[in-house]
Amino acid sequence: EAQVTQNPRYLITVTGKKLTVTCSQNMNHEYMSWYRQDPGLGLRQIYYSMNVEVTDKGDVPEGYKVSRKEKRNFPLILESPSPNQTSLYFCASSLISVGHYEQYFGPGTRLTVT
Amino acid sequence: SQQGEEDPQALSIQEGENATMNCSYKTSINNLQWYRQNSGRGLVHLILIRSNEREKHSGRLRVTLDTSKKSSSLLITASRAADTASYFCATDLNFGNEKLTFGTGTRLTIIP
Numbered sequence: 001e002a003q004v005t006q007n008p009r010y011l012i013t014v015t016g017k018k019l020t021v022t023c024s025q026n027m028n029h030e031y032m033s034w035y036r037q038d039p040g041l042g043l044r045q046i047y048y049s050m051n052v053e054v055t056d057k058g059d060v061p062e063g064y065k066v067s068r069k070e071k072r073n074f075p076l077i078l079e080s081p082s083p084n085q086t087s088l089y090f091c092a093s094s095l096i097s098v099g100h101y102e103q104y105f106g107p108g109t110r111l112t113v114t
Numbered sequence: 115s116q117q118g119e120e121d122p123q124a125l126s127i128q129e130g131e132n133a134t135m136n137c138s139y140k141t142s143i144n145n146l147q148w149y150r151q152n153s154g155r156g157l158v159h160l161i162l163i164r165s166n167e168r169e170k171h172s173g174r175l176r177v178t179l180d181t182s183k184k185s186s187s188l189l190i191t192a193s194r195a196a197d198t199a200s201y202f203c204a205t206d207l208n209f210g211n212e213k214l215t216f217g218t219g220t221r222l223t224i225i226p
Contacts, residue, residue: 031212033214035216040218041218042202042216042217043157043216044216045214045215048212059213088154090156090157092156092157097206098206098212098214099144099145099206099214100144100145101162103147103149103157103159103214104159105156105157105158107156108154108155110154
């Protein structure tokens, strides 16, 4: 089954404790992206990657890191999480160009930073 | 600020009625997409309309695009309880970057 998976689905952590949210897709997609969703703000893009070893900032990259060492994986790293990073996070992928192809979304990771 | 803004923010209708949601954006685009999100879950792609298209259909969905007004509408005909969800428009900007910008969404509730 074609899908995007994220782990963990739920995470409660404390300020400053480094964490990684994994994302994997099995569709051989070149484009992958991370979004955060907050009430009243919709989805905002954090980082995106157009292919292996190619990443770029989205609209809200501060406090986040990503890497794309393999085509299927695109982990999101919070080196020192803060309470304002409490949010619902989505990973997504698309075949090539995000504008010309639909994006497939993961189920989401709900992160709480205390 | 958001590239896309949906209107209304929330909409409640009786089952069987038609639902119309609107999306306005600020700058030229290549394409516009609509997505559905059931509560707290991942978004699901509904339809993509290109900037040179004016109307597109998919099942009970009808999307229009007016590039002169920088707006799009999503019509769901003969609504069902399962259509209860949030609906988002997303645009890619027409100067070559590979970002997709989402609006804040319309929360649709279908009353059985």
